[in-house]
Amino acid sequence: MTDTQTIYATFSGHIAAALDALEAAGTLPGGLNRAAITIEPPRDPAHGDLSTNAAMVLAKPGGTNPRALAEALVGELVKVPSVASAEIAGPGFINLRIAPGAWIAELRAIAALAADYGRSQVGGGSTVNVEYVSANPTGPMHMGHCRGAVVGDALASLLEWAGHKVIREYYVNDAGGQVDVLARSVHLRYREALGEAVGAIPEGLYPGDYLVPVGQALAAEFGDRYAALPEADWLVLFRTRAVAAMLEQIKADLALLGIAHDLFSSEAELQAAGKPEEAEAWLRAHDLVYDGELEAPKGKTLDDWEPVELPLFRSTRFGDDQDRPIKKSDGSWTYFGADMAYHYQKAQNADALVDIWGADHAGTVKRIKAAVAALTEGGKPFEVKLVQMVQLMKGGAPFKMSKRSGNFVTLADVAEMVGKDVVRFTMLTRKPEAQMDFDFDKVVEASKDNPVFYVQYAHARIRSTLRKGAAEGITPADTDLALLGPEELDLVKVAAQFPRLVEAAAAAREPHRIAFYLYDLAGAFHAYWNLGNDNPEKRFIVAHDARLTAARLYLATQIGQIVHNGLAILGVEAVEEM
RNA sequence: GCGCCCGUAGCUCAGUUGGAUAGAGCACGAGACUUCUAAUCUUGAGGCCGGUGGUUCGAAUCCACCCGGGCGCACCA
Numbered sequence: 001m002t003d004t005q006t007i008y009a010t011f012s013g014h015i016a017a018a019l020d021a022l023e024a025a026g027t028l029p030g031g032l033n034r035a036a037i038t039i040e041p042p043r044d045p046a047h048g049d050l051s052t053n054a055a056m057v058l059a060k061p062g063g064t065n066p067r068a069l070a071e072a073l074v075g076e077l078v079k080v081p082s083v084a085s086a087e088i089a090g091p092g093f094i095n096l097r098i099a100p101g102a103w104i105a106e107l108r109a110i111a112a113l114a115a116d117y118g119r120s121q122v123g124g125g126s127t128v129n130v131e132y133v134s135a136n137p138t139g140p141m142h143m144g145h146c147r148g149a150v151v152g153d154a155l156a157s158l159l160e161w162a163g164h165k166v167i168r169e170y171y172v173n174d175a176g177g178q179v180d181v182l183a184r185s186v187h188l189r190y191r192e193a194l195g196e197a198v199g200a201i202p203e204g205l206y207p208g209d210y211l212v213p214v215g216q217a218l219a220a221e222f223g224d225r226y227a228a229l230p231e232a233d234w235l236v237l238f239r240t241r242a243v244a245a246m247l248e249q250i251k252a253d254l255a256l257l258g259i260a261h262d263l264f265s266s267e268a269e270l271q272a273a274g275k276p277e278e279a280e281a282w283l284r285a286h287d288l289v290y291d292g293e294l295e296a297p298k299g300k301t302l303d304d305w306e307p308v309e310l311p312l313f314r315s316t317r318f319g320d321d322q323d324r325p326i327k328k329s330d331g332s333w334t335y336f337g338a339d340m341a342y343h344y345q346k347a348q349n350a351d352a353l354v355d356i357w358g359a360d361h362a363g364t365v366k367r368i369k370a371a372v373a374a375l376t377e378g379g380k381p382f383e384v385k386l387v388q389m390v391q392l393m394k395g396g397a398p399f400k401m402s403k404r405s406g407n408f409v410t411l412a413d414v415a416e417m418v419g420k421d422v423v424r425f426t427m428l429t430r431k432p433e434a435q436m437d438f439d440f441d442k443v444v445e446a447s448k449d450n451p452v453f454y455v456q457y458a459h460a461r462i463r464s465t466l467r468k469g470a471a472e473g474i475t476p477a478d479t480d481l482a483l484l485g486p487e488e489l490d491l492v493k494v495a496a497q498f499p500r501l502v503e504a505a506a507a508a509r510e511p512h513r514i515a516f517y518l519y520d521l522a523g524a525f526h527a528y529w530n531l532g533n534d535n536p537e538k539r540f541i542v543a544h545d546a547r548l549t550a551a552r553l554y555l556a557t558q559i560g561q562i563v564h565n566g567l568a569i570l571g572v573e574a575v576e577e578m
Numbered sequence: 579g580c581g582c583c584c585g586u587a588g589c590u591c592a593g594u595u596g597g598a599u600a601g602a603g604c605a606c607g608a609g610a611c612u613u614c615u616a617a618u619c620u621u622g623a624g625g626c627c628g629g630u631g632g633u634u635c636g637a638a639u640c641c642a643c644c645c646g647g648g649c650g651c652a653c654c655a
Contacts, residue, residue, distance in 0.1 A: 040594060043601085053597065056635070066635075090598045091635060136655065176655055294653075310653065321581070321651085328653040335655050362582045363650045388583065389649070430591070433583055435648060437590085448617050449604070457617055465614050497594090504594065516592060519602080523619095530619035533610070541614045549614095556614095578617070 006499040007106045011050055011096070012039045014083075018076035019054065027072050028062050041497065048087070048095035049493060056092040066092030103492045104481045110495065110558040111478065118498045118565050123163030123506070129350035130156045133254065133261070134171040137246040138182045140210055141253035141411035143438065144358070148387040149411075150427040150571075152356035153259045154511035155385075157569045162506030167350060168261045171342060174243045175267040176335060182206060182246070183239035187226070189215025190238070194224050214245045256415040257423060258571045265345075267338050275341040276333050279375060280311065280326060288314050288374050295322050313340070318370030336364065340371040343382070347372060352381040354509060359388045385509055387432045393439035409440075418443050421572045425452035428515040428570055451519050452572060455563060458522035460578040461529065462560035465540050469553050472541065476557045477550035487528055487538070488555055494524045495562050502569070511570065518566040525559055 015037065022028040037058075042051040055070035062069060073094060074086040082102040087095045110117045132152020135145045156166045173179070185206040192198045193216040201207035218226075218241060226234040247264065254260065270276070283289040293307045312323040313336075326337030346353055353372065357365070365384045372382045392399040392409060399409065415423055417440075426443060429451055430436050443450065469475065484492075498517070505513040532539035540552045564574040 036596090038594085038597090042598075043594090044598070047598075051597090056597085060635085093598070173655065178655060296652095308653080325653055330653080332653090334653060339655095359583065359649050361650080361655090364655095365582075386583070386649095391648095434591085435584070450617095451603080453617055454603090457615080461615060461618085468614055501594080508595070512592090513594080516602090517594095519592090523602085526618050527620085529614085530610085530616090533613065533616085533619070536614090539614050578615075 006109065007098070007102060007496050008039060008050075008500045011098075014077065014080050015039060015052055015054055015073075018073055018080075019058075021076050022069075022072055028058065028064075028069070032058055032061050034058070040500075041493070042093075042095065045490075047089060047093070048085075049098045050096040052094050052096070053092075055088075055094060059092065070094050100482075100484075100489055103489045103496070104484070106496045107481065107484075107492050107555065107558055108478060110561060111554070114561055115565060115568075117561065118502045119161050119163070120499060120503050120506075121163040122503050123159065123165075125163060125165060126351040127165040127167065127349070128159050128352045128354060129167045129169055129346050130159065130354045130356070131169045131171055131346070132156075132356035133250075133259075134173070135250065136173050136176075136178055137243045137250065138178055138206060139208055139246060140249050142408040143390060143392050143411060143414055144408075146257070146411050146414065146423065147390050147427045147432070147436075148356045148358055149254060149257060149259055150424050151385070151387055151432050151511060153257075154424070154428055154514075154570050155354065155356070155509055157571065158502065158506050158511045158514065159509075161502050161569055164506075167263060169263045169265060169346070170261040171339075172243070172247065172264055172266045172268075173335075174239075175271055175333075175338065179239050179243055180235065182211075182242045183235050184231070186211055186214050186218065186238050186242040187231075187234060190218045191215075191227050193219035194227055196227070210249065211242075214242055217241075217245070253411050253415075256412055257420050265342065267342065270342055270345065271333060271338055275345060276326070276337050279341040279344050280337070283313065283374065286374070288317070289326065290314070292323065294325055313367070313371060313374075315367045315370040318366070318373055320366040320370055324367045336367060336371075339368060340375070343368060343372050344375040347376045347380040347382070350380075353383070355382075355384045357384055357386055359386050362386055383509065385432065388435045390427075391435065391437045393437050394441060399440070414440075421452055421456070422450055424570060424572050425455075425515060426450060428512050429519070431510065431512050451515070453578070454526075455518045455522045455567065456573070456575045457578055458525045459560055459563045459567070459574045460576060462525075462556045462563070463576045465556055466553060466560075469541055469549065474541070474546055474549045474553065476554035478554050480547040480551045481554065483548050483551045484555060487531060488552065491524055491528050491555065491559060494521050495559055498562050498566065514566050514569050518563060518570075521559070521562065521566070525563075 016034070019028065019034065023030045037052060037054045039050060039052045042048060055073055056066045059066040059069045067088065070088045070092045074088060077083055077086045077094070077096065082099045084097040084099045089095050113119075130152055133145060133149045135141065141149070153168070156168045160166050181204065185201070188198055188201065188205060189211045192212070218238065226238075251260075280289055289311055291309050292312045293309055294312065296307070308329050310325040310329060311327050313326050315324050316322060324336055325334050326340065328334055343353065365386070369382060369384065372380065422443065426438070466476070501513060501517050505511060536542070540549065540556050542549050542552075567574045
């Protein structure tokens with residue numbers, strides 16, 4: 001797509017050229033920092049198509065005043081053929097109006113690039129590892145996992161659109177105490193499957209019914225061989241089988257939302273391969289790990305607190321509140337100790353790392369960022385995006401989820417009840433760092449108020465119109481695009497923002513911007529559509545004018561293409577009819 | 579006590595990384611369906627952008643301190 005430049009990129013070039021001309025003429029000193037210059041559509045369309053703050057940004061360092069510089073700049077910009085007018089406004093904004101031909105050209109660019117319109121090269125092909133979900137493999141996915149899963153998946157797609165290679169990774173915590181609990185829980189279900197009356201599930205074990213089939217499968221495979229043996233004889237086997245079964249379940253759950261990871265990394269394998277030891281050795285050699293005493297936890301009183309000497313990582317050197325243990329007193333790795341090595345491993349296979357975490361892990365962000373900074377010697381960009389909690393509501397009252405009780409709302413239930421597209425879009429029409437309520441009854445009952453239908457409806461209307469046009473023998477054509485008027489070009493102007501929006505959203509790692517943009521685009525489309533309700537001459541299909549109809553259908557095709565592309569980033573289906 | 583996130587219309591939320599007169603949806607008022615799909619559109623009303631100072635041409639946005647809500651503060655995961 002090298003020769004098909006979007007209109008914003010083109011004009012950014014025009015302004016740079018105009019500034020170069022002023023420097024050459026001596027109006028402006030050379031070498032000024034142009035990084036703060038923006039070129040964007042003004043909020044108020046009455047101000048024109050494009051607006052730049054160049055004069056205001058450069059006036060002070062250039063030793064002049066904004067108005068004077070703006071006038072000089074305007075003198076250069078009016079020389080550009082596609083500039084219809086250039087005006088100075090307010091404190092020194094330059095507002096540009098773009099000739100219709102340039103917008104028509106943009107419309108053709110959409111058609112030419114089609115499903116690739118909006119893709120960008122800003123990522124430069126660099127590899128970004130996005131780690132998301134990473135829920136403990138001890139049960140099915142529940143609603144608490146949903147938001148991070150959707151946001152991570154959409155972010156991964158967005159980064160691909162922005163020109164990155166993306167690794168979608170899931171970290172499997174199959175090495176801690178919780179998977180031993182899982183193994184014991186499954187052993188109980190195994191004995192149950194063999195006919196033993198196990199009664200109520202004891203406190204401290206996972207009570208969920210989802211473990212029943214796992215126990216049954218083990219009973220079918222091994223008979224009563226492990227029923228009466230001590231734990232040491234079956235723990236590893238049962239743990240392995242149980243984790244594998246849970247992972248299978250998790251993958252199936254995620255598939256319901258259209259989510260598939262490229263890579264599942266096992267914590268147990270990482271430890272078996274000695275990766276934490278390697279990291280520790282390197283850190284000790286650099287005086288970043290030492291043996292010391294952990295401070296007592298603050299803000300709560302622990303009766304059984306006893307200071308012990310542990311290997312500590314110097315995270316305080318990187319802004320953390322205290323140094324963090326990488327091993328427990330029994331010699332095994334802490335979660336952090338293994339996680340550190342895991343991130344180091346990821347950093348070796350990617351140019352940048354992004355983790356999507358639930359907000360309940362916010363307290364550990366500093367230490368892991370510190371560890372990555374230390375182990376990569378600051379060489380790898382690494383950010384942790386925190387996704388705030390979803391308060392699940394039912395009939396206006398909070399609905400508590402607890403994995404231990406087994407009484408939780410599963411992701412599969414929700415996906416089945418409200419549908420993948422609604423779940424995904426709903427999770428993405430909110431910035432992730434804000435808390436959100438997900439009211440079951442509301443989303444199910446009032447689903448037609450959901451923005452996702454509004455956007456999908458726009459696409460369905462377009463497809464329907466194209467079908468009707470085809471039935472009447474008229475297909476979209478670009479032969480008479482000059483027939484498109486101001487209202488049609490307004491639609492193109494909204495559509496033309498898509499590429500810069502993809503770049504901005506990717507740079508900010510904020511896929512929700514795409515969702516809000518699509519809502520705006522759909523709104524502009526629906527508004528245009530309704531012109532045709534009042535005036536048949538404004539419809540896409542105008543019975544007596546085949547040339548105009550062909551041009552408008554061409555426009556409709558491209559608008560539909562962008563809705564399709566945007567929804568593709570979000571993993572939501574662009575439906576043909578509703 | 580400390581750390582992180584949030585606070586914008588009655589409600590749910592955007593706000594293009596510091597731009598011009600702060601925007602949508604829902605709800606409320608008034609209108610448009612023998613339709614290219616009304617799951618839509620047009621229009622009215624609704625604001626101390628939590629508060630106070632600061633930074634500058636310019637602040638909802640950045641900084642400091644308060645107020646309020648959420649999450650977290652174990653060798654857990």
